[in-house]
Each structure stands twice: as structure tokens, then as C-alpha cells.
Amino acid sequence: xxxxxxxxxxxxxxxxxxxxxxxxxxxxxxxxxxxxxxxxxxxxxxxxxxxxxxxxxxxxxxxxxxxxxxx
Numbered sequence: 001x002x003x004x005x006x007x008x009x010x011x012x013x014x015x016x017x018x019x020x021x022x023x024x025x026x027x028x029x030x031x032x033x034x035x036x037x038x039x040x041x042x043x044x045x046x047x048x049x050x051x052x053x054x055x056x057x058x059x060x061x062x063x064x065x066x067x068x069x070x071x
Contacts (some may be wrong), residue, residue, distance in 0.1 A: 002040045005060045009067075017071045044070055 003021065009017040022032045026037055032051065034043060044052040044067065054066050 002042075002057050002063075005058075005063060006042075008060060009064065013071065046070075 006019045006021070010017065023043075024036060030036075031047060034041075034053070038055055040055075040057055042054040042063075043050045044054070052066075052070055054063070058066070
């Protein structure tokens with residue numbers, strides 16, 4: 001559901017960010033490491049550290065508003 005929106009954002013802002021997807025069901029150790037409580041969960045990393053975690057499906061506009069100034 002959120003994948004097409006993330007692909008659009010990456011296409012428009014790929015010079016400043018990269019999008020990577022991970023299936024949490026296939027990687028429960030990663031889910032546990034980052035304290036993911038629900039899907040979808042999007043982590044924004046800077047220099048290898050999580051600087052923001054966004055939980056839940058959102059519109060492109062809402063997601064970009066959440067990311068404003070972050071990349």
C-alpha cells in the first residue's frame with residue numbers, strides 16, 4: 001500500500017535519499033531491534049542512526065510533511 005508512494009518519493013528526491021524495503025515477517029530480528037510495533041513502519045536514518053520513525057500508512061502529502069526538513 002505504501003510502496004508506490006515511497007517509490008514516487010525516491011524518484012523525486014533520490015538525489016537526497018534512498019528507499020530500502022524490508023519484509024518484517026521475514027526478518028523478525030530487525031523488527032525487534034528497532035522496536036517496531038506495527039506495519040508499515042518507516043525509519044529515517046542519518047549516518048547509520050534512526051533519526052525518525054513513522055508508523056502507519058499515510059498519503060504522499062502527509063508523508064512528505066512528516067519528512068519536511070529531514071533530508
